[in-house]
Amino acid sequence: MTVIDVQLVTKHYQVKIQTATSSQFGTEVAAVWQPCRIALVTDTTVGPLYLAQVQTQLTAFGFQVLPITVPAGEKSKSLAQTALLYEQLLTAGFNRGDGVIALGGGVVGDLAGFVASTYMRGIRFIQIPTSLLAQVDSSVGGKTAIDLPAGKNLVGTFYQPDLVLIDPEMLATLAPRHLVEGYAEIVKMAALTGGDFWQLVNQIQDATGILVNAEALITKSIAFKAQIVMADEHEGGQRRILNLGHTIGHAVEALANGQLMHGEAVSIGLVAITRIFEQKGLSPQGLTDQLINLLQSVGLPVTTPYLTDSRLLERISHDKKNQGQGLHLIYLAQVGQPREMIVPQTDVQAYLGLD
Ligand SMILES: NC(=O)c1ccc[n+]([C@@H]2O[C@H](COP(=O)([O-])OP(=O)(O)OC[C@H]3O[C@@H](n4cnc5c(N)ncnc54)[C@H](O)[C@@H]3O)[C@@H](O)[C@H]2O)c1
Ligand SMILES: O=C(O)C(=O)C[C@@H](O)[C@H](O)[C@H](O)COP(=O)(O)O
């Protein structure tokens, strides 16, 4: 088993990664929590596959489990769904001694984490990520969020889990589209890191290659992300590099209104921002084409009509990195060398070449 320690100023937790360990989840949870009530939050796709197995294990260790299933998909990251979850916890008598476990992809993790962090000003929280995207990115680092009609992740908290349990075997049941979209965040992290990680990503030819290398890809991604989060938990500076591709990505994702998965939007955003900086001579010549090849080889989209949508600029203006002196844009001076460019709000349209 690979154990990655996330050591923060006020908290320490472990991310445990090993194939075929889902039968041990109860043991792992019981090692960090005393018996209590647990809201086991999942979605309508993951629930039928894994909920009963995890619930049985937790019950065997003396936990009282309240299973909660939300509709699968981004629409569940809403104020309305959040309110429903608060009601369910309250009705079941949850108090500050109890906890929430997210069993699902990034949507379930972001939503359940947000609820755990705000219900009664915060109750305990564990992540059991089941999608590739959640196993490589969203389950670690403590960002929780729900969306507003105006855009992605506009309400949220930083709230670290007590434990993250990752079994790559669970990826076997993911639909191909959902496997591949998680790969965009891996390409992002490999491009930020360079070295062996970038080499490994360049050797992967297709979706099968992702599955074959899943445990290595997860371990490299989480090890990198944990380092960044430990250095800058609340995104005062360095952590902003994890947003590479997200300024344009989040904007097209919101405009697409459910038609693009988060990872697909990140894929499009990575290519779009690299093209802009390559044209300015600030990113290496040919890097955009290299990214396009990598992303397309696994079936990810690299463009969308929403890139020329007249509402794009307004969506970008809601980005949380639009602050202080202007919009903080992340780009690659080289693979493995991320940089930040701060563009004054009044210049963003021209800088990004938006009509
Ligand atoms: N908090 C963070 O740091 C962070 C980082 C990246 C992304 N995110 C957020 O994560 C969300 C995207 O996450 P996602 O891509 O996992 O989407 P998702 O949670 O919607 O999962 C994708 C689909 O896969 C299904 N699924 C998940 N695990 C499965 C399994 N093992 N077998 C079969 N089906 C399974 C889900 O039911 C869903 O239909 C976005 O809202 C994004 O903003 C958050
Ligand atoms: O953990 C981070 O920090 C990230 O930026 C990871 C991103 O992949 C993720 O999509 C995150 O939710 C985006 O953050 P936001 O602050 O732009 O909402």
Ligand SMILES: [Zn+2]
């Ligand atoms: Zn992301």
